[in-house]
Amino acid sequence: MASGIPKTSLTLMTTVYRRIFPAVHRELAFWKTRAEAIPNAELRKQALASIETKRFHCLGGAVYALLAGSKWREAVRFIVAYQTISDYLDNLCDRSISLDPNDFRLLHEAMSDALSQKNPLQFYYALRTDQRDGDYLADLVRTCQQTMQRITAYTEISEHIQQLEQLYSDLQVHKHVKEEERVPRLVNWFEEKTDHSSLYWYEFAAAAGSTLGVFCLVSYALGERLTRSLPDAIITSYFPFMQGLHILLDYYIDQQEDEAEGDLNFCRFYADRTELKKRLMYFVTQADCHVQSLPDRRFHELVRHGLIGLYLGDPKVRTLEGGPEMTNALLRMSGYKARFFHWNTRFFYRFKQRGWDKRTNN
Structure with missing residues (x-):
C-alpha cells in the first residue's frame, strides 16, 4: 500500500534492516550455493566474486521493493536476480580474455530476456571459451521472467524497461572492447543517442549503467500502482540524473581498484577533483528536482540521500585523495538525511555485515 511506503529516514532504515536486508541475504545465499556448483572454474570464480564483492548493489537496489506493497518479497527476488545477472556479466566482461563486442552483446541478451515474459533462453556463452555454468545464468533469467509473468500491467512498462536495458547493454559492450576503441565508441554512441547538451559523454x-529505473518501474508494476503517465515520468525522473548520480558515486569509490585492474572509470575524465565535486553537486540538485513530480516524492528523495550516504560511507572513500573533503562537501550540501544514512552505512560496515552473514547461514 502507498501508505506503507517510508517517508522518513528512520522509518526507511528500520524497514530496510528488519525486512529488506534479511530477504536480500537469503536470496543471495541461494544464488551463492548455485554459483558454487558451476562446473567451469572461471565462470564459478566470477559468479562467486560478483556476489561477494558487489552484494551491496543488491542491498541498495532492493529498497525499491518497498514500492511493491504486499508484493515486496517478489520484488526483492526479482531485484536480487536481475542485479546478480548485471554484476556477474560485468565481471565476465571486465576479467575476460575476450575483447569481442559480439561476445559482450550476446552475454547481455540475458538481461533483455530477463525483462521479457516469454523470450526463449539463448546460449549466452556461445562466443566465448568458458561455457559450462550448470544453468546458473539461465536460472537467473528464468527467475526474472517469472516475475514479469506475474505483472498484470506488463505491457505498460515493457517498452520502458527494455529502453533502459538497451542503454545498459550498449554501455557494457562499448566499455569492454579494445582499450583504444572504448572512448571513441562511447563518444559516438553519446552523440547518436542523446540531446542532453548539459552532460559530458562520460x-x-x-547514467546508462544504473539499474535503478528498472527496479522502480517493476516495483510499481508489481504493486499495481501504475498510472497511464507514470512509466514516462519515471524514465524522465531517473534518467539521466538519479541514475547518473548513482553510477558516478559508484565509480568514485572504485577509482583505485579500477586503476589497478585497468578498467575504464568515468571519474578520471574530469579535469580535476574540483570539477568532479562541482558536477556531482549538479547531479544531486538535478536528481532532487526531477523526482518532485513522482508519487511518493519523499521516498525518492530519501533514495537520493541514501545514495550519498551509502557510497560515501564506504571505507574505500577514506583511502582516496581528497575523499574526506568530498564527503564533507556532499554531506553538507545534502543535509541531515544524507548524514543519517552515512552514519548508518559506516555502522553497517563496522558491526553489522558479519552479523547478517551469520544469520543467513544459520
Missing part, C-alpha cells in the same frame, strides 16, 4: 555513459 556522464551519459554513467
Whole structure:
C-alpha cells in the first residue's frame, strides 16, 4: 500500500534492516550455493566474486521493493536476480580474455530476456571459451521472467524497461572492447543517442549503467500502482540524473581498484577533483528536482540521500585523495538525511555485515 511506503529516514532504515536486508541475504545465499556448483572454474570464480564483492548493489537496489506493497518479497527476488545477472556479466566482461563486442552483446541478451515474459533462453556463452555454468545464468533469467509473468500491467512498462536495458547493454559492450576503441565508441554512441547538451559523454555513459529505473518501474508494476503517465515520468525522473548520480558515486569509490585492474572509470575524465565535486553537486540538485513530480516524492528523495550516504560511507572513500573533503562537501550540501544514512552505512560496515552473514547461514 502507498501508505506503507517510508517517508522518513528512520522509518526507511528500520524497514530496510528488519525486512529488506534479511530477504536480500537469503536470496543471495541461494544464488551463492548455485554459483558454487558451476562446473567451469572461471565462470564459478566470477559468479562467486560478483556476489561477494558487489552484494551491496543488491542491498541498495532492493529498497525499491518497498514500492511493491504486499508484493515486496517478489520484488526483492526479482531485484536480487536481475542485479546478480548485471554484476556477474560485468565481471565476465571486465576479467575476460575476450575483447569481442559480439561476445559482450550476446552475454547481455540475458538481461533483455530477463525483462521479457516469454523470450526463449539463448546460449549466452556461445562466443566465448568458458561455457559450462550448470544453468546458473539461465536460472537467473528464468527467475526474472517469472516475475514479469506475474505483472498484470506488463505491457505498460515493457517498452520502458527494455529502453533502459538497451542503454545498459550498449554501455557494457562499448566499455569492454579494445582499450583504444572504448572512448571513441562511447563518444559516438553519446552523440547518436542523446540531446542532453548539459552532460559530458562520460556522464551519459554513467547514467546508462544504473539499474535503478528498472527496479522502480517493476516495483510499481508489481504493486499495481501504475498510472497511464507514470512509466514516462519515471524514465524522465531517473534518467539521466538519479541514475547518473548513482553510477558516478559508484565509480568514485572504485577509482583505485579500477586503476589497478585497468578498467575504464568515468571519474578520471574530469579535469580535476574540483570539477568532479562541482558536477556531482549538479547531479544531486538535478536528481532532487526531477523526482518532485513522482508519487511518493519523499521516498525518492530519501533514495537520493541514501545514495550519498551509502557510497560515501564506504571505507574505500577514506583511502582516496581528497575523499574526506568530498564527503564533507556532499554531506553538507545534502543535509541531515544524507548524514543519517552515512552514519548508518559506516555502522553497517563496522558491526553489522558479519552479523547478517551469520544469520543467513544459520
